[in-house]
Amino acid sequence: MDDPHLQPLAKNPKRMEAIAALSMVVGMAGFVAFIFAYWVNASTQWEALTLGIGMAGLGAGTIAWGKYLMPPGPFVEERHDFHSTDDERTAMNAAITGRGGIEVKRRKMLLGIFAVGGGIMTLALLIPGVRSLGPKPAKSEDTQGSTEDSLFTTNWKKGSKLVTVGGRPVKVDDLDVGGVLTVFPQGFEGSSPDQVILLRLADLGPNDPPYPLSSPGRTEWGVQGYVAYSKLCTHLGCPVGLYQQKTQQLVCPCHQSIFDVNAGCIPQFGPAPRPLPQLPITVDPTGQMRANGSFDQAVGPGFWERP
Amino acid sequence: MIDKTLNWFDDRLGTAKGGRSFLDKIFPDHWSFMLGEIALYSFIILLGTGVFLTLYYVPSAHEIVYHGSYVPLRGQNVSEAYGSTVGLSFDVRSGLLMRQAHHWAADIFLGAIAVHMARVFFTGAFRKPREFNWIVGVIMLILGILNGFLGYSLPDDLVSGTGIRIAFSIVESIPVVGSYLAFFLFGGNFPGSGVIIPRFYVIHVLIIPAILVGLLAAHLGLLIKQKHTQFPGKGRTEKNVVGSPMFPNFIAKTTGFLFMSFAVIFLLGGFAQINAIWQFGQYQPFQISYAVQPDWYMGWLDGAARIMPAWEWVGWGHTIPLEIFLPAVIFPGLIFNILIVWPFIESIWTKDHEYHNLLDRPRDRPKRTAAGAAMLTLLFGVFFASSTDVMANFFQLPLMDVLWFFRFFVPLAPIVAYFLTFKICNEMRVAEGIGKRKRALIVERSTEGEYTTTEAPVRPGDGHEEIDAIPVPTFIDTTDPSLATAAGVRRVIR
Ligand code: HEM
Ligand code: FES
Numbered sequence: 001m002d003d004p005h006l007q008p009l010a011k012n013p014k015r016m017e018a019i020a021a022l023s024m025v026v027g028m029a030g031f032v033a034f035i036f037a038y039w040v041n042a043s044t045q046w047e048a049l050t051l052g053i054g055m056a057g058l059g060a061g062t063i064a065w066g067k068y069l070m071p072p073g074p075f076v077e078e079r080h081d082f083h084s085t086d087d088e089r090t091a092m093n094a095a096i097t098g099r100g101g102i103e104v105k106r107r108k109m110l111l112g113i114f115a116v117g118g119g120i121m122t123l124a125l126l127i128p129g130v131r132s133l134g135p136k137p138a139k140s141e142d143t144q145g146s147t148e149d150s151l152f153t154t155n156w157k158k159g160s161k162l163v164t165v166g167g168r169p170v171k172v173d174d175l176d177v178g179g180v181l182t183v184f185p186q187g188f189e190g191s192s193p194d195q196v197i198l199l200r201l202a203d204l205g206p207n208d209p210p211y212p213l214s215s216p217g218r219t220e221w222g223v224q225g226y227v228a229y230s231k232l233c234t235h236l237g238c239p240v241g242l243y244q245q246k247t248q249q250l251v252c253p254c255h256q257s258i259f260d261v262n263a264g265c266i267p268q269f270g271p272a273p274r275p276l277p278q279l280p281i282t283v284d285p286t287g288q289m290r291a292n293g294s295f296d297q298a299v300g301p302g303f304w305e306r307p
Numbered sequence: 308m309i310d311k312t313l314n315w316f317d318d319r320l321g322t323a324k325g326g327r328s329f330l331d332k333i334f335p336d337h338w339s340f341m342l343g344e345i346a347l348y349s350f351i352i353l354l355g356t357g358v359f360l361t362l363y364y365v366p367s368a369h370e371i372v373y374h375g376s377y378v379p380l381r382g383q384n385v386s387e388a389y390g391s392t393v394g395l396s397f398d399v400r401s402g403l404l405m406r407q408a409h410h411w412a413a414d415i416f417l418g419a420i421a422v423h424m425a426r427v428f429f430t431g432a433f434r435k436p437r438e439f440n441w442i443v444g445v446i447m448l449i450l451g452i453l454n455g456f457l458g459y460s461l462p463d464d465l466v467s468g469t470g471i472r473i474a475f476s477i478v479e480s481i482p483v484v485g486s487y488l489a490f491f492l493f494g495g496n497f498p499g500s501g502v503i504i505p506r507f508y509v510i511h512v513l514i515i516p517a518i519l520v521g522l523l524a525a526h527l528g529l530l531i532k533q534k535h536t537q538f539p540g541k542g543r544t545e546k547n548v549v550g551s552p553m554f555p556n557f558i559a560k561t562t563g564f565l566f567m568s569f570a571v572i573f574l575l576g577g578f579a580q581i582n583a584i585w586q587f588g589q590y591q592p593f594q595i596s597y598a599v600q601p602d603w604y605m606g607w608l609d610g611a612a613r614i615m616p617a618w619e620w621v622g623w624g625h626t627i628p629l630e631i632f633l634p635a636v637i638f639p640g641l642i643f644n645i646l647i648v649w650p651f652i653e654s655i656w657t658k659d660h661e662y663h664n665l666l667d668r669p670r671d672r673p674k675r676t677a678a679g680a681a682m683l684t685l686l687f688g689v690f691f692a693s694s695t696d697v698m699a700n701f702f703q704l705p706l707m708d709v710l711w712f713f714r715f716f717v718p719l720a721p722i723v724a725y726f727l728t729f730k731i732c733n734e735m736r737v738a739e740g741i742g743k744r745k746r747a748l749i750v751e752r753s754t755e756g757e758y759t760t761t762e763a764p765v766r767p768g769d770g771h772e773e774i775d776a777i778p779v780p781t782f783i784d785t786t787d788p789s790l791a792t793a794a795g796v797r798r799v800i801r
Binding site: 003004005006027038041044045047048049051052053054055056058059060061062063064065066067070071072073074075076077078079082130131133134135136137147148149150151165182190191192193195231235236237238239241253254255256257267269270271272273274300301302303304305306307 | 331332333336400401403404407436469472473475476477479480481482483484485486487489490491492493494495496497498499500502532533534542545546547548549550551552555556557558559560562563564565566567569570571573574576577578591592593594595596609612613614615616617618619621624625626627628630631662664695696706707710773774775776777778779780
């Protein structure tokens with residue numbers, strides 16, 4: 001008698017066997033071709049193709065063997081309960097609450113000391129494990145710190161020369177109206193917290209009033225049509241890199257916060273909560289642009305210690 | 308010979324008893340059980356290609372001058388991390404294939420986990436006694452997402468550096484301890500003291516993979532101990548499993564499938580360019596490129612950050628950046644926690660504390676299915692919200708309108724999805740013959756003018772009568788007379 005559980009699924013097992021064998025042989029050829037492709041330093045595509053043929057060939061053949069030639073079943077297996085018998089449970093519970101439990105209960109003090117000791121050990125090991133990792137952040141604005149251990153400081157000081165990332169000093173006639181430039185305090189080129197975007201919004205001479213389109217009280221913070229803002233987005237700290245001259249907007253490419261250049265870079269739209277901090281700037285008699293002070297607040301995203 | 312070896316082992320380890328039941332373990336035959344296998348096999352690729360990458364990748368922010376064979380970059384200052392990744396792509400033979408296969412495997416790994424989880428969820432496979440395995444799975448998903456992020460941070464290119472910057476800001480946003488955590492992690496204020504790449508590196512290549520291997524062992528161990536679930540069907544009960552045995556059928560099919568998965572991943576790795584870091588350039592904290600999206604499994608977090616209103620809380624001398632903290636910390640935290648506790652919520656809610664080895668059809672559990680649909684809608688909503696800029700460009704709409712659309716769509720669509728799914732499930736439940744091919748109705752008119760309607764016979768193939776399952780036999784049928792006396796062979800005479 002032919003038990004259908006044990007008969008191959010394939011109508012013609014001989015043929016299926018040939019197909020599976022062929023597929024595996026193609027796979028083998030693929031692998032050999034891969035070795036050859038590597039040998040002659042062929043392109044990545046050839047490597048992938050040969051390897052892919054190798055694996056797919058071998059794989060398809062094996063699947064065909066398993067699916068169509070092996071006894072297909074269906075077979076059945078009984079399940080057994082996972083839980084133990086009631087007696088076993090009782091014995092286990094007794095071991096915990098009885099044998100061991102009574103001993104533990106009898107020596108409450110020892111248990112307590114053990115627990116506290118373990119806790120202290122964990123703490124003792126955690127301290128170097130965590131504390132060695134990095135400096136503590138400086139607590140507040142008036143802490144003198146470097147930009148490395150303070151979120152409040154930047155390297156901008158009154159008189160810092162504005163330079164490009166390559167270190168070239170920026171002169172007052174470097175930008176046309178509508179021009180933008182990323183600048184740094186001299187000596188800190190490329191530094192993340194110090195990045196500032198310098199914009200020329202109007203063509204004003206040395207005797208004209210400073211550019212007026214800043215937030216109230218800050219009209220003196222620009223000079224000769226120039227204004228400068230921290231380039232760190234107040235949302236998540238991406239560089240606010242896109243200046244749209246037509247609409248006078250700075251756009252952050254990360255989550256599309258938009259800052260209004262004509263109104264002190266207040267956020268008009270998007271998730272950024274605060275205006276970009278403004279850097280007061282001035283021009284010295286040689287035409288060199290300089291910072292006229294530092295930022296009046298921490299740059300970049302918000303954090304707990306920020307007032 | 309083989310017998311002797313097996314007995315040698317059994318004398319020392321007692322392998323025969325457990326081994327036999329392991330080899331006889333029954334795997335239900337249903338395509339949806341392959342999803343987990345895809346995840347497993349792409350993980351194997353990740354391990355293999357990953358080890359290859361470690362041999363050439365240099366986890367260091369130290370600056371060097373690039374001298375490799377990629378001409379546009381020659382003479383430029385790059386970090387060793389970036390330079391060595393470009394080197395992997397152009398100067399290490401087969402390096403680009405391995406790098407891209409690693410990246411594709413990561414995307415497929417997480418995709419397979421997500422779909423696998425959806426099938427476990429919608430069929431109720433997480434119910435007692437399999438809550439542990441559900442939790443292990445969710446933890447593997449979280450670690451996988453994390454490791455993917457760490458991995459694509461390693462090349463130190465412009466896109467990944469931007470991601471690291473955002474990660475710093477997210478950590479920084481945690482109330483009270485955020486700035487401490489961020490400083491400890493990065494060794495100082497961003498970009499830190501050059502430690503972040505080596506730190507990400509050990510976590511990426513050692514710590515998380517080691518944990519994942521452990522969890523995977525637990526996942527599969529539990530699977531073997533608790534046995535598979537199965538869909539209801541002929542002869543299938545809560546007390547048995549019907550399907551093919553581990554050896555040889557399942558081993559053959561799954562090994563073949565393993566090779567097929569490998570083939571797909573390596574073909575993608577060779578033909579579908581992914582993360583062309585040489586085009587992005589070295590990360591510079593003041594540079595950014597336009598319209599870059601993170602890998603797909605990070606998109607949902609990016610989208611949530613985008614549509615969040617700018618609700619920074621300021622008071623008592625402190626700031627809580629809710630516009631970051633809520634979407635980037637609380638939101639994923641909530642999602643993962645809901646996933647972890649779901650089996651318990653459901654069993655308390657339904658007061659169902661029984662063992663369940665038979666799977667549900669999703670439509671038979673309208674509330675669960677609707678809740679799952681709502682969750683998926685939410686996640687897809689935020690995922691698509693991560694391309695607001697691309698959509699605005701594509702549909703020629705103002706960015707602002709697209710953003711406002713998503714601000715409403717993301718919270719509201721899941722509610723609609725819930726009720727819609729609920730209704731559809733309920734209607735499908737009462738409808739007869741859903742999922743089966745319709746049979747034609749034959750209307751006949753008798754000579755008296757009377758009309759009768761009869762159903763056409765079942766089409767061949769649709770009837771699909773399954774035979775009864777039998778226990779796994781120790782023998783195999785053969786007509787080959789030379790094998791007639793071999794052990795385990797039952798001779799068949801035709
Ligand atoms: C859950 C597991 C893993 C995931 C999701 C994952 C993901 C990733 C991703 C997306 C990348 C970026 C690749 C690119 O350059 O485009 C990467 C890079 C890398 N991975 Fe993994 N990986 C995993 C496991 C491993 C393991 C186990 C190792 C080593 C033993 C490893 C070693 C590396 C190395 C050295 C790099 C940097 C080289 C490069 O970027 O090309 N990974 N990983
Ligand atoms: S970082 Fe600028 S909008 Fe998010």
